Amino acid sequence: MSQRRSKRPHRKSAGTDGVDRTTSVNRQQGETRSRRPWIVVGVGLLALFATLGWWFGLFGVSDRQVMHWQATLSVPPVDSGSAPTLVKLQDKPPGHIGIENCRGCHQDKYDSFVKTAHFQSFTMADRLAKLPEASVVHQPTSRTYSVENDGDAQWHVETLLDPEGEPISQTRRRMDFAFGSGIHGITPAYEVDGWMMQSPLTWYAEGVGWAMSPGYEGNAHQAFERLIVKECVFCHVGQAQPDPQNELRFRVSEMRISCERCHGGGQSHAEVMTALDEGRDTDVEDTIVNPANLSRDAAEAVCQQCHLQAAMYVNATGQDVWDYRPGETLVANRTDFAIAGDGSHRIVNHVEQLHDSRCYIESETMTCVTCHDPHHRESPTERVALYREACFQCHSNESCGVDLAVRQDRNRNDCSECHMPSLPTRDVHAALHHHTIGVFDDQGRPRQNKQSGPEGGLNAILNQDTLSKAEIDRRRAIATIELSVNDPAFQPAQDVLVDASTTLMQAVGEGKADRRMRNALMLLADQMEQSPVAQQMARTLIDEPDNDALRSIALEILGTEAFKAGDNATALDAFERLVKLRQRSNDYYILALCLRNAGDDDGSIQAAETALRLSPDFIAAHELLAFYFQDNDPEKAEAHLNAAETLGRIQTTSH
Numbered sequence: 073m074s075q076r077r078s079k080r081p082h083r084k085s086a087g088t089d090g091v092d093r094t095t096s097v098n099r100q101q102g103e104t105r106s107r108r109p110w111i112v113v114g115v116g117l118l119a120l121f122a123t124l125g126w127w128f129g130l131f132g133v134s135d136r137q138v139m140h141w142q143a144t145l146s147v148p149p150v151d152s153g154s155a156p157t158l159v160k161l162q163d164k165p166p167g168h169i170g171i172e173n174c175r176g177c178h179q180d181k182y183d184s185f186v187k188t189a190h191f192q193s194f195t196m197a198d199r200l201a202k203l204p205e206a207s208v209v210h211q212p213t214s215r216t217y218s219v220e221n222d223g224d225a226q227w228h229v230e231t232l233l234d235p236e237g238e239p240i241s242q243t244r245r246r247m248d249f250a251f252g253s254g255i256h257g258i259t260p261a262y263e264v265d266g267w268m269m270q271s272p273l274t275w276y277a278e279g280v281g282w283a284m285s286p287g288y289e290g291n292a293h294q295a296f297e298r299l300i301v302k303e304c305v306f307c308h309v310g311q312a313q314p315d316p317q318n319e320l321r322f323r324v325s326e327m328r329i330s331c332e333r334c335h336g337g338g339q340s341h342a343e344v345m346t347a348l349d350e351g352r353d354t355d356v357e358d359t360i361v362n363p364a365n366l367s368r369d370a371a372e373a374v375c376q377q378c379h380l381q382a383a384m385y386v387n388a389t390g391q392d393v394w395d396y397r398p399g400e401t402l403v404a405n406r407t408d409f410a411i412a413g414d415g416s417h418r419i420v421n422h423v424e425q426l427h428d429s430r431c432y433i434e435s436e437t438m439t440c441v442t443c444h445d446p447h448h449r450e451s452p453t454e455r456v457a458l459y460r461e462a463c464f465q466c467h468s469n470e471s472c473g474v475d476l477a478v479r480q481d482r483n484r485n486d487c488s489e490c491h492m493p494s495l496p497t498r499d500v501h502a503a504l505h506h507h508t509i510g511v512f513d514d515q516g517r518p519r520q521n522k523q524s525g526p527e528g529g530l531n532a533i534l535n536q537d538t539l540s541k542a543e544i545d546r547r548r549a550i551a552t553i554e555l556s557v558n559d560p561a562f563q564p565a566q567d568v569l570v571d572a573s574t575t576l577m578q579a580v581g582e583g584k585a586d587r588r589m590r591n592a593l594m595l596l597a598d599q600m601e602q603s604p605v606a607q608q609m610a611r612t613l614i615d616e617p618d619n620d621a622l623r624s625i626a627l628e629i630l631g632t633e634a635f636k637a638g639d640n641a642t643a644l645d646a647f648e649r650l651v652k653l654r655q656r657s658n659d660y661y662i663l664a665l666c667l668r669n670a671g672d673d674d675g676s677i678q679a680a681e682t683a684l685r686l687s688p689d690f691i692a693a694h695e696l697l698a699f700y701f702q703d704n705d706p707e708k709a710e711a712h713l714n715a716a717e718t719l720g721r722i723q724t725t726s727h
Contacts, residue, residue, distance in 0.1 A: 142241055142688070156248040156263040159196070163313055163325040167337030167359075171310070171330035174338055177345065178331075181447050188449045189253035190329040194308040197247045200226040200260055203275050206282035210272075212291035214722050217273050219282055228260065228271045230295060232689055234718045241688035241715070243296055247271060251308050256504070259285055261300055266321050267655055268300040297687065299654065301621070306393050307378035307420075319620040320654055334374050334446065336361040336398040361398040368439060369535070372423075373402040375440040380423040382410040382533055383562065384555045386547040389586045402534060407547045409530040409555075411562055415517070416498045417506055424533045425507035428518075431466070432509070456486045463487045529568045530555070546589065549575035553592040557599050587613055591622045594629065603633050624653045635662060640669040651679075657687030664696060673700065691716045691723075 164170060175182040185191055203226070207218045214234070220227045230243040247260035249268070257276040262269055272295055274285040287293060302312045302322040310326030310333060332338055341360035347353065363371040377396050385408045387393065396405040410424055417425075422440075426432050443462045450458055469476050469485075479485040492505045495516045508518040530551055536544050552572035555562045564572075576593050579585040585593075594609035610626035613619060631646030644666035650659050664679035677700050683693040694716035701709035 156196075157266070158249075158263050158268055158323050159327060160313075160323045160325060161327065163323060165311055165313065165325065165337070167339045168311060168326070168332050169338045169342055170326055171328060171332075173342060174331045181331075184448045185330070185446075188446070189255050190446065192253040193251070193329055194305065194324070194327055195250050196327075197226060197250050197260060198224055199254075200247055200250055200258070200275075203258070204281070208273060208282055208284065210284060210288070210293075213293070213295075215295070217284075219273060226260065228262075228273055230272065232722075235721055240718055240722075243688065245269075245271070245296060251305075265655065266315075268305075268322075269296060270298040270300055272296065272298075295687075297657070303393055307381075312394070318653060319618060320624065333377075334361075334363065334398055363398070363441070366399060367401075368437065369401045369403075370399060371441075372439050373400060374398050375446075376402045376423050376534070379420060379440070380408050380533065381418075381420040382408040382424060383414070383530070383559065384409045384551040386550045386588070388543070389546075389588070401538065403536050403539060407536060407539075407544075407551070408533045409548070409551045410533055411555075412529050412531055417495050417504070418498050422507040426509070427533065429507070429509040435466070456484055456488075459488045460485065463491075529564055545575050546579070546586075548572065550588055550592045553596050557595045587616055587619060587622055591625065594626065598629055607633055620653055624650060627653070628659075631662065635666065640666055644670055655686060657683040657690055657693070660686065661690060661693050661696075664693070668696075676700070689719050689722075691719050694719070 161170070171182065201221045201224050203219070203221075205219050205221055207216060209216050214232060216231045216233060218229045218231070220229060226247045228245050228247060232240045232242070234240050245262045245264075248263045249261040250258050251261060252258040252274075255277060257274050259274040260271040262271065270285065272285055272288050272293065273282055275282050284293070285298075287298075299320070301320055302314055305312050305322070305324065308329070309324050310328050310330050311324070312322045313325050315321035315323065326332075336359060338360060340356050341358050343356045344354055344358040347356070361374075363374050366374075373396070377393070380402065385393075385406045387395070387406045388404065391405055393406065396402065402408075408423075410421075426440075432438050442465075443459055445458075467487075472479065472487075474482075474490075476485065483489040488505060491509055491511065492507060493512055493516060494505050497504055506512070506516075506518065510518045512518055530548065532544075532548070536547075539547075549572040552564055552568060553576065556564055556569060573593070573596060576585065576589050576596075579589050580593065590609045590612055594606050594613070597603075597605035597609065606629050610629045613622050613626040614630065616623070627646045627650045631643045631650060634640075634642035634646060643662070647659055647663040647666055651663055660679045660683040664676045664683065667673075667676035667679055677697065680693045680696050680700075683690050684697070687693075694712040698709045698712040698716065701712070
């Protein structure tokens with residue numbers, strides 16, 4: 073799903089005397105992106121982002137009132153210890169029956185499958201308490217993260233330290249869920265107010281232990297503000313259903329990846345088999361899918377739905393990843409794009425690596441299950457023999473250039489150790505087998521050339537011959553624009569960007585642009601500071617049904633532009649709607665300013681306090697509250713001013 077790239081500039085002051093009843097704010101220079109030949113990010117917009125503290129996500133405040141300003145907040149802290157409600161196993165999608173109903177007839181497959189990594193990829197948090205306690209110092213942001221076990225519960229605690237090492241604020245969350253099988257790692261998550269949020273800490277196997285989660289290594293990470301949406305859990309849970317009131321929320325209806333993720337809904341199959349057992353006829357069509365009976369592309373799609381994750385994907389019009397159904401090819405649902413020339417080794421890029429292998433290219437039958445049995449978890453010894461047997465379908469002992477005795481002594485004649493070596497990944501603390509089958513050089517790089525594709529552009533990883541030219545152009549244009557806006561590592565050539573934008577603009581002019589196309593144009597116009605175009609596209613998105621993810625971005629743009637223009641009524645309406653769709657500290661802070669401008673001081677105070685509850689280091693929110701409390705509650709005002717001053721010193725020291 074398209075999102076705006078998180079920009080986390082320094083938190084700056086809103087003014088020495090707080091914020092008056094205007095929409096003016098002090099503008100300070102924040103973080104900037106690299107300037108592009110035709111995309112110029114103006115300093116005015118970036119300065120506004122700096123002042124408003126451009127963050128994503130959700131923070132919590134400690135339920136132990138250890139910090140002075142936290143103890144003075146008038147609104148009670150969010151309860152982070154209530155029972156999670158986001159797992160509703162009875163709410164299965166139509167046509168699905170769950171693994172326990174498959175078990176009755178397939179007990180042997182069930183007994184084997186529950187031992188696999190797929191089955192363990194998402195659980196409740198009980199298993200976390202078996203992991204050791206730890207403390208992790210994140211030096212770039214002057215934070216300490218600790219893991220505390222309390223019986224069957226595990227708590228993750230963030231403590232923000234001043235330059236002298238004294239605590240300023242503390243955030244404490246009880247973990248409710250665990251992502252990952254544990255083979256390479258486990259990332260905890262928690263629920264608050266109906267949202268699923270990720271912890272900044274991940275437990276890594278292979279001797280690493282607790283460390284920062286992927287994406288948290290630098291000085292601009294999201295702390296406890298990273299929201300998990302249903303696209304994020306696609307590859308970890310069996311089924312997830314969106315909240316009908318807000319698609320950015322969801323409930324897990326089947327915790328485990330199991331039978332129906334690969335074979336399709338089992339209800340019709342169960343009905344047909346029951347009728348046969350009872351000796352009666354039925355008109356029900358058995359729609360169960362056996363991947364062994366599918367074409368190569370459709371069979372591989374069953375695995376690719378999760379094990380293909382490149383730089384960007386674009387769904388077919390009106391679909392999301394959850395609309396994929398076993399039996400289809402993946403390109404019927406989406407196209408995954410890789411940045412041309414990017415040969416990096418990541419946690420999930422097995423498919424693009426395999427497709428770059430001579431073994432795969434020259435075979436008509438090779439798929440994931442040539443080497444992997446999805447129903448069985450092999451022991452290390454079994455795995456060596458299984459992989460070697462797969463290789464020997466085309467090769468032999470004699471075809472290897474290394475003497476057999478040497479191979480036996482070196483690695484038990486394990487073909488994969490040399491030709492698919494286990495290498496460190498770029499994005500997590502884990503080593504995984506490289507899936508480009510071949511000969512590797514001394515630096516661990518496959519000697520065959522990586523498919524380059526158009527210079528400065530994107531490669532579609534899977535064959536798109538079944539799609540129309542218009543759909544191919546649509547998906548590539550959306551991917552090019554959205555990735556250029558959201559990923560500073562993607563530096564497309566100017567003509568590639570021009571072609572992409574032209575495709576989208578022509579579709580708008582012809583009245584054929586779907587909402588994802590309009591969203592891409594909106595992001596591009598916003599990036600280029602073409603406010604009228606950005607607002608025009610945003611207005612087309614804010615009232616479309618089943619569109620909460622894009623609606624939130626559109627409301628953000630409309631509200632921010634209205635705020636800058638002094639149109640407080642429009643800005644207030646946008647941010648009042650926005651805080652109902654998502655929980656981000658910056659949204660509440662701007663809402664506080666809008667309410668202040670509208671004369672609603674009580675509402676403004678509550679919104680500013682919520683911003684701090686979500687993000688304790690929000691300097692401008694501290695200063696706004698100090699302004700409010702300076703006359704009637706000097707102690708509270710002083711607490712917020714002291715916090716703001718100390719946070720400012722941290723920023724000066726860190727940057």
